[in-house]
Ligand SMILES: Nc1ncnc2c1ncn2[C@@H]1O[C@H](COP(=O)(O)OP(=O)(O)OP(=O)(O)O)[C@@H](O)[C@H]1O
């Protein structure tokens with residue numbers, strides 16, 4: 255879609271916007287959003303994360319920013335910068351909620367209005383990539399995010415799944431959702447694919463592996479790669495530590511980095 259800068263509002267200086275989706279909760283969508291953002295920053299990109307997961311905004315905890323006071327400027331809400339170089343910016347719906355538990359009981363129109371405002375009113379400034387972390391599933395909130403982003407800018411979606419979720423069909427529903435609304439699937443990520451031993455770094459496939467890749471082939475979607483279940487990743491995420499900075503030689507970082515390189519190649523070539 256070719257829009258003038260004025261039409262693109264606060265996303266005028268954002269080069270690429272990517273939605274991160276998952277068919278069900280707990281598959282590691284927020285973890286993947288965070289790690290993809292950190293890996294993009296590691297690759298020298300300016301990155302933003304918009305966390306619209308009203309029912310569980312977990313990115314602020316993963317990036318150790320707590321609940322800062324959010325300020326407004328003439329062009330909208332000022333995002334919170336995770337680092338002093340201002341190369342990673344975050345805006346979470348959790349920052350604006352007086353009581354985060356309230357959102358769970360809000361009715362659809364209130365959620366939809368807040369999401370609409372959120373998408374248009376953050377003063378991102380110049381960014382290479384904006385990742386949008388959504389609630390699990392395919393609901394009206396997703397449609398609202400997609401509709402609002404499409405008025406501005408939207409490249410496509412990364413779908414996160416686990417080997418078990420592939421077999422339950424959740425990810426198939428997600429693929430159908432994207433196809434129905436004409437949203438480009440940038441690719442599938444199979445998370446928690448194998449277990450990395452914290453003692454010897456050997457990766458064992460506890461659950462069946464490769465279902466994500468097969469499904470991607472079957473549905474004509476790109477497959478971006480597998481990320482193993484790694485205790486060091488989960489403890490970094492739980493403690494708000496930068497996994498990539500702490501374990502740059504790990505197989506898990508290599509896997510995340512391959513995914514990021516594939517996304518950059520696909521978007522920057524087109
Ligand atoms: N590859 C991984 N290795 C180890 N732990 C992981 C991995 N991916 C996710 N986790 C852990 O799994 C838990 C769930 O992850 P996360 O919160 O990212 O899921 P989610 O899909 O965003 O869930 P929801 O949408 O319900 O918020 C977290 O404790 C996270 O640390």
Ligand code: SF4
Pocket residue numbers: 451452453454455456
């Ligand atoms: S993979 Fe090897 S080092 Fe790790 S727990 Fe199993 S036997 Fe021990």
